[in-house]
Amino acid sequence: MEMDTGRQPKRRLFGSVRQSLRAQIGLIVLLSYLIPVVLLGVFTGGFLMKKLENQTRAAITSGAEQAWTLTEQKIQRTLDLARDATYDGELMDSWQKWKDGSVGDNEYMRLGRSYLERKYSREPLLSFVACFPVEKPDMRMYLRNGAMENTGELQALCETVLAMGEELDTRCRFIRFGDNIYLVRNLLNLRMERFGMLILGINEESVFRPLTELGQEWDAQVAVRLDDCGDPETEWVDLGSGLTDDRKEKLYYTRLSGDIENGLNVQLTMDRRKQYSEVYSFQMLLLVMALLLLPIMILIGVYLSRRIVKPLTLLSAASRRIEEGKLGATVPLNGEDELGRLGRSFSQMSLRLKELIDKTYKEEIELKNAQILALQSRINPHFINNALEDINWTARMEGSENISSMVTSLSVLLNATMAREDRRLVTLREEMEVAEAYIYFIEQRFGTDLTVNREIEEKAMDGILPLLTIQPLLENAVEHGIAPAGGGVITIRCSLNDACMHVEIINTGRETGKEDRERIEAALHGQPTGKHLGLANIVNRLRLIYGESVTIRVDTDTPGQTTVSIVIPREIH
Template structure:
């Protein structure tokens, strides 16, 4: 069966070829797929987040700029110079018009003309159609102002409100605010300020292929950052996005794209206006790096093809060919040809040359390994079993006990005679004159009964023994002297510690194991006791060192080790509390026929060594 399985497996040469192809194709495929799918999506997602964050930071900057300009437009109402000039003009009539003009012009010039945030400052007196004062820092003609801006300003002048309005006219941003008296709240004029667009966008930097614009309150007027050239495709997508602009949303993001551009529109509601920021990004700039990466992948694939062929040839010569020689020699040795040597030309590298020389040397020693080392290992194992068992075999003279028994009977002391007979049974059992490793369970129980009789004479009514034994197991073969040390441990650590104690002996089995259980009453096990028992059963040498006032517990350790040596590590002895005042000692040994066969094999091996 094993031969068939070996034949079905693929050869090393084929596996190396497949592995090289796999190591070539998989990374290339993964890189290509990740670049074209997840990596590309990840990059685009990060870029989108970066563009959105750029829009949000731009919104903060632009809104702060607009808020400061609106605050500047509100201040003249609270500084009274406009109101005082108007009241003086109202009191003096037309004769004071010139003085009113000089006062208002002078104050507005000081306030706004020299401020780089503003290009135009105009002031309308209530009831007059044309600007009373007009100041322009960029030399924008008043005639052009009247033709292009004046009508839009007049519409706002009709509104009875001091609320500052931000409007866009032909791509230019104006702040319009009706001015009222402080005392009587009477409208006496309208202040108009045009923001300097270049100054407003000066601190906003854009990368190559990016274009920025904004709209205020509606999409009709789009203010472009200088450099936003009127490219048809770009404006078509911009208009498509602006069609969805609405001033009702407090925070909204709109993203669109076509074959050439991405468009991001961020809508934000502010106290005095609704701001829409439009960012256009050229796809060609974004995709340039990805396209370059795709080209590098294609070049890498072309380069890796010849390299793959060379790697396969190299591995075949350096690895598979030498291994084939080693496998062939191993098969010959497996067929029974001991001392097989690998001849022929030298190996292609130092490592396989060493393996060839080592194989040739080791093949000559195989007979020794089979004929000597294996038997020597069994001998060491049996010697350990004998040494362990010898530690609990007492060396008393049984003949002396027979003389003592005869003297007791001559004196008529039946009780003493029975005790001597029981002790003789225990000692004779311990002497193991036939040097048996496995005995019938009935013989083990006979020794245990003799020991319990002696102990019962000592404790009297303090000790109660209960038995429950499966009679089908009386002929079962068990290791010698495994029950009495457990009973002795139960007496020393349990019965001696209480006024009245119970020892329960229960022997039973299931489909695979025989269980020898001893339950004794006594003081509860402490955590220290549990740890000490664990160390004793694990073979810790420090755990069995003599301690004043404590039993060494050598017997339970030897019982556990002998069972594991004979049957294997899955069998043995466990000791644990099962109730507050009860401790259970449980021995497990094999019961099934398969385990019996293994046990007989062990007995047979020991018998060979004894010969």
């Protein structure tokens, strides 16, 4: 008994929390306090990680720039050595003596080899030196790597260089021949005439040592380009200077010399994870912290989804169904909190609303259909009797020659009045079939004294209007205009636009008197008289279907002409 008493306050406490949305929101607010703390930790981690990343990028850039500068200095040194061969003048003097005949071939080659030995033999940046006069390329003077002459490689190199010299002018150019890089330059006299060619073989290990050592230290791939001598697998055109991070696997440091002749272009391709090892370690630490918080965040998300998001989603979906016309939509919310009570009230309201609207709608439809059918039933005998009378009259006057055709037309009229009682609306094309059947009768009656004109737009034929709208108007035109005058003209005019259909029935004949205008006015207000029953019925039917949006007008201002105009909206309100 004491244990049960102790549990009662706890049950009341948890029960109040479960039944109160406000208490649940308070709990959510408490949990939401933890989220800014986590976000602050992520922000701090992101700031420190960005700073660490920037320091790494600065170190990479600084080291690469230093290696590029040292390599560029060595390349400039080789260019200076190539220019000195012209500026020193010793090779030019030796060539001039040989050209004048002061010295022979052997002495000329000795003088040239002596100069090459003194100038280039101790230069660590060069692995090979050669020169020759353009008049006799076979007189080659060279240092080191004498085996090239035996293999024919030196001869092929000299032939290639000789062909290039015609376009070099005073410039130097690096070329790759075989597995080696060579620096080529024309030897010019004081009149800037080419008398020889100089070839310097580049000691790649010595020249590019700063870059290769840096590549080994960073475990990076090094690509170098001098003039046309470059790594064929590197797309130099698409590169941009500076440090580039593809944010996936690689870091690229690129230094381009642009359009500078003999400029050094370098690209270092590094493993991103190795260069950013400290950054990745810090990211891993943050990831572990995030994984530890993940179960808590999942529980919060599940709770919010089940207790708040899901009920509100059900209510919203049910509201949309009601908005779309699906009355009676309910929601399966039966809890004891505010959302549960709201769900039950919503379902009861929806069911009650459907019940009331269904009842009202059915009553209104039944009343309107009854009124329309009653009006149609009053029209049907009216024109059927007239049709039968015309058949009688034709049979007496002409014998039985036209009876078959008149019976066919009568069949169309009967189908319109009997077989279509369940259809309130038809197309103008169908309505004109009924009108044409009636026109046949009156043409038989009046013969050449009657002319019927049809001015109907083709697109109007698919317009919608109430059944038996045009035929009663034609009958009124005949009975009140054509018949008293003994003939005349009837014009049927129909057009259609985006908003409505225009129908006009124009007839000539007897002039309209004051008494006729009063009857017409009464019919336009839906009050039938003995002579204008059809017009009154049409007015009542149109207003029952379209309400006040339909327009009906009768114009008798022109003597001897009556115009009935109807504007029927394309949508029923």
